[in-house]
Structures are given as C-alpha cells and as structure tokens.
Amino acid sequence: MSRVKVFFNSSVNSKIVASLAGLGLVGFVIFHMLGNLQVFEGRDAINGYASILRDMPIFLWTARAGLLAAAGVHVGLTLRLALRNRRARSVAYAARRYRAASVASRTMALTGSLLLAFIIFHLLHLTVGVIDPSAPDGLDTQGRMDVYGKIVRAFSNPLYVGIYVVGQLILGLHLSHAVSSVFQTWGIEHAALDHLFKLVGSGVALLVVLGNLAIIFAVFLGLLRA
Amino acid sequence: MKFTLKIWRQRGPNERGGFVTYSVDEVSPDMSFLEMLDALNQRLIATAEEPVAFEHDCREGICGSCSLVIDGVPHGPDRGVTTCQLYMRRFADEKTITIEPWRAKAFPIIKDLVVDRRALDRIMQAGGYISVNTGGAVDGNTLLIGKDEAETAMDAASCIGCGACVAACKNASAMLFVAAKVSHLATLPQGKPERTRRVMAMVQAMDREGFGSCGNQYECEAVCPKHVSVRFIAMLNREYLRSGILGTKMPARSDPPHGESY
Numbered sequence: 001m002s003r004v005k006v007f008f009n010s011s012v013n014s015k016i017v018a019s020l021a022g023l024g025l026v027g028f029v030i031f032h033m034l035g036n037l038q039v040f041e042g043r044d045a046i047n048g049y050a051s052i053l054r055d056m057p058i059f060l061w062t063a064r065a066g067l068l069a070a071a072g073v074h075v076g077l078t079l080r081l082a083l084r085n086r087r088a089r090s091v092a093y094a095a096r097r098y099r100a101a102s103v104a105s106r107t108m109a110l111t112g113s114l115l116l117a118f119i120i121f122h123l124l125h126l127t128v129g130v131i132d133p134s135a136p137d138g139l140d141t142q143g144r145m146d147v148y149g150k151i152v153r154a155f156s157n158p159l160y161v162g163i164y165v166v167g168q169l170i171l172g173l174h175l176s177h178a179v180s181s182v183f184q185t186w187g188i189e190h191a192a193l194d195h196l197f198k199l200v201g202s203g204v205a206l207l208v209v210l211g212n213l214a215i216i217f218a219v220f221l222g223l224l225r226a
Numbered sequence: 227m228k229f230t231l232k233i234w235r236q237r238g239p240n241e242r243g244g245f246v247t248y249s250v251d252e253v254s255p256d257m258s259f260l261e262m263l264d265a266l267n268q269r270l271i272a273t274a275e276e277p278v279a280f281e282h283d284c285r286e287g288i289c290g291s292c293s294l295v296i297d298g299v300p301h302g303p304d305r306g307v308t309t310c311q312l313y314m315r316r317f318a319d320e321k322t323i324t325i326e327p328w329r330a331k332a333f334p335i336i337k338d339l340v341v342d343r344r345a346l347d348r349i350m351q352a353g354g355y356i357s358v359n360t361g362g363a364v365d366g367n368t369l370l371i372g373k374d375e376a377e378t379a380m381d382a383a384s385c386i387g388c389g390a391c392v393a394a395c396k397n398a399s400a401m402l403f404v405a406a407k408v409s410h411l412a413t414l415p416q417g418k419p420e421r422t423r424r425v426m427a428m429v430q431a432m433d434r435e436g437f438g439s440c441g442n443q444y445e446c447e448a449v450c451p452k453h454v455s456v457r458f459i460a461m462l463n464r465e466y467l468r469s470g471i472l473g474t475k476m477p478a479r480s481d482p483p484h485g486e487s488y
C-alpha cells in the first residue's frame with residue numbers, strides 16, 4: 001500500500017487534514033463576507049475593491065487554486081469518512097434518541113453536500129454569470145466591472161433571495177459545528193475554556209451568516225438601490 | 227407494574243431478526259431491568275419457548291456486559307448507570323419498552339440481544355498494555371505520581387469497556403473507548419515509554435475493526451455509564467499528533483503482538 005493511502009486510512013489523520021482544509025475555507029468565508037460588506041459604502045467602494053482584486057491576477061488565481069484545492073481535499077476526505085461511518089452502522093435502530101449530539105453535528109454530511117451544491121450555483125450565478133444570462137455584464141462609469149449592479153439585480157429577485165437565504169442557513173449550521181469541532185480535532189481542550197470553544201463556533205457562524213444576510217436583505221428591502 | 231416489551235429476537239449471527247412483543251405483569255418496581263428480563267425468561271422456559279438471550283455478569287455495574295439499547299438509549303434512561311443498575315420504578319406503569327442490541331458493524335450479533343464485542347479486546351491487544359519485566363514486586367512509593375496525574379488516569383481508567391459509546395454514536399465510533407485507554411496509560415509513568423507506538427497501534431486497530439470516525443458529537447459521553455469525558459478524545463488526538471510529529475511509523479499490519487487466535 002502506498003504511504004499516502006496508509007496515512008489516510010487513519011480516520012484521525014483524515015480528520016486532521018480535513019479540518020485544516022476546512023479552516024482554510026472558514027478563513028475564506030469570513031474574508032468574502034467582509035469584502036462584500038463594502039456594498040454598504042456604495043457602488044464606487046465595492047467596484048473598486050473588485051477591480052483591485054482583478055488587478056492582481058497572480059494573487060487572485062493563486063487564491064482560487066488554493067480554495068479549489070482546499071475544497072477538493074475537504075470534500076473528498078469528509079465524504080470518504082461519511083461513507084465509512086454509514087457502513088459502520090449498517091442496521092439502524094428502531095427507536096433512537098439523542099441526548100447530546102446537536103442537529104448540526106449529526107447533519108454535517110448533508111449540510112456539506114447541500115453547501116457544495118449552493119457554492120456551485122453561486123459561482124455559476126455571480127462569478128461565471130451563466131445562470132442569469134439576461135443580466136447585463138455592465139461596466140460602471142469608470143469602466144470597471146459593475147459588481148454593485150450585479151448584487152442589486154440578483155437580490156431584487158425574490159427567487160434568488162430565497163435560494164441565498166436557504167444557502168446561508170445551511171452554511172450557518174455547517175459552520176457552527178465545524179468551527180467548535182476543530183478545537184477538539186486538534187486536541188485543544190481545557191476544562192474552563194471548552195464552553196468558550198463552543199461559543200466561538202456559534203459566534204463565527206452567526207457573524208458570517210448575519211453579514212451575508214445583511215447584504216441580501218438590504219437590497220431586497222430597497223435600502224441599496226441601483 | 228405491567229409492561230409491553232418489544233424485544234429484538236435473532237436466532238443466530240446470519241439469521242434474519244425482528245421484533246417480538248411480550249407483555250410482562252407482576253413486575254416489582256424494585257426489580258432491576260435484568261431481573262425483569264429474568265422473570266420473562268422463566269415464563270418462556272416454563273412454556274418451552276426459547277428464552278431471550280442477553281448478556282450479563284457482575285450485575286453491579288463493573289463488568290460492562292449488560293449491553294441493551296432501551297428505548298433508543300444504551301443502558302436506558304438513567305445517566306451514569308449500566309442496565310443492571312436500572313430499576314423498573316424508573317418506567318411509567320403499562321409503558322411499551324423497546325429493547326435492541328448494540329448496533330454496529332464491528333459488533334456482530336451472536337443471538338438476540340447478545341453482540342460480539344471482541345473488537346474492543348483486539349484494540350486492547352494492539353496497544354492497551356504496558357510491557358514490564360516480571361520479578362520481585364517494586365516497593366510502594368518508589369515511583370511517585372502527582373495527585374493530578376493520578377486523578378486524570380483514574381478518570382480514564384474507569385472505562386469498563388461496555389461499548390455504550392459505540393452503540394450511541396451515530397457513526398458507531400469507538401473513539402471514547404480508545405481515548406480512555408490511551409489517556410489512562412499515557413498519563414502514568416509506567417505507560418510513557420510506549421506511548422507513541424501505542425496510540426498509533428490502537429487507532430489503527432480501531433479503524434481496522436470497522437468502527438466509524440469521531441464527529442465530535444459527544445453522544446458517547448452522554449451515555450457512558452462511567453461518565454468518561456470527551457476531553458480524553460482531545461487528549462487522544464493530541465497523543466496522535468505528537469506521535470506523528472515524532473515520526474512514529476505506523477505499526478506493520480500484522481497480527482497484534484499480544485493476539486490470541488480466535
């Protein structure tokens with residue numbers, strides 16, 4: 001057996017690497033949310049921010065490649081673990097009651113898979129732009145890509161608002177368990193701090209979800225206009 | 227008291243099983259859950275029916291063999307007890323109670339409610355021991371152990387190997403059991419020389435037996451009759467990382483060194 005295979009046959013190794021990749025994704029999700037909050041500073045701010053990113057193609061494509069790799073590693077390893085876990089309990093209980101395991105913790109594979117579907121949709125929609133082809137691929141008055149216009153157009157449509165709100169709820173569930181879980185996976189525990197680690201998970205999830213929802217609803221409720 | 231029991235019956239490892247409903251009456255509230263099953267079995271024997279096979283030994287909460295999932299919770303509704311320490315007064319009169327075996331691929335059913343938990347023994351054989359030379363007994367107090375370490379090791383060592391953690395875990399993971407054993411031995415000076423090899427070997431054995439992986443869901447801790455803390459799982463992960471950083475090689479995939487032939 002190859003060394004790589006031996007390494008990843010260990011469930012603990014797989015979890016450690018998956019959590020590292022997951023942490024990279026968490027970092028991105030926070031960065032992405034903070035960056036997008038610049039819509040509240042107006043068209044000029046967010047379009048400028050986007051064009052700065054685009055003016056650094058090496059940075060942009062390195063980041064994209066890194067994210068793709070992290071997502072690939074994370075999804076590959078966690079789904080492999082999830083399949084193994086399913087096999088480990090081949091016959092289900094007739095009666096089943098959970099005392100401690102949270103809904104978020106028990107649905108990681110489900111929320112993860114839905115998240116993957118949402119991310120693909122989101123990329124096709126706002127990055128590649130094939131979902132809503134009638135959207136004008138507009139430039140603003142300074143000849144930059146009009147990200148502001150894209151966002152406003154997307155979230156003026158109740159259909160997209162619905163899809164993105166559901167996407168955020170799924171992201172919130174996944175993140176809330178994921179972030180507190182990382183401490184345990186890395187062996188970081190302390191009688192006095194374990195409670196705090198749990199709160200960090202909910203806190204990060206809440207922050208990201210509320211930040212993103214703020215943008216969606218600001219447009220939908222007409223606070224941000226074209 | 228009167229109860230309706232839905233009990234999993236399965237004639238053998240490769241037979242199809244299913245639930246059979248029994249009613250029991252004249253149950254004393256002071257009977258333990260196992261005594262209630264004894265009474266049922268007496269009646270079945272008297273009518274020349276096959277009694278319900280269930281595992282038990284000490285009947286005082288220390289051997290860990292009374293493995294029953296009662297209404298969806300291993301060892302039933304009380305916390306910090308085994309099935310033999312569960313009393314019928316805990317249930318509402320005339321209730322229907324569902325009784326199932328531990329369900330895990332790594333714990334194949336032998337008969338009815340009895341499962342084969344030797345997978346846990348094989349994990350122990352892979353590393354759950356210390357190697358010492360025999361000879362004259364060492365004088366007491368030659369090896370001083372701090373109060374904190376002693377307490378931590380005792381908390382981990384209170385695991386009785388019942389497998390409730392596996393039964394409760396959505397992933398049928400044995401992490402809490404393995405964590406208890408690894409932490410117990412890694413905390414004590416006698417266990418330190420082999421600690422890097424031990425954690426590698428025991429985790430490898432755990433994965434080999436077909437248990438699931440830990441999802442940090444903590445259902446195990448909530449059903450453990452000995453309140454073994456999930457903090458030991460963090461300790462196991464730490465031991466594993468430490469072992470990886472020190473470059474411990476994965477043990478060869480041969481038979482465990484202390485393996486017996488089954």
Ligand code: HEM
Nearest residue numbers: 019022023025026078108109112113116178181182185441
């Ligand atoms: C924005 C995207 C994502 C982020 C930020 C993220 C983050 C994380 C983190 C930090 C963990 C915790 C690892 C640990 O237990 O220590 C985790 C677990 C998990 N993730 Fe994700 N993830 C994302 C997307 C996905 C996707 C797309 C999938 C699957 C298709 C997925 C499936 C899982 C599963 C199944 C677990 C549980 C692993 C286990 O406990 O064994 N995740 N995620």
Ligand code: SF4
Nearest residue numbers: 385386388389391450
């Ligand atoms: S950790 Fe608790 S539940 Fe698991 S085998 Fe040990 S005593 Fe039983």
Ligand code: FES
Nearest residue numbers: 285289290292310
């Ligand atoms: S019979 Fe020994 S612990 Fe229950």
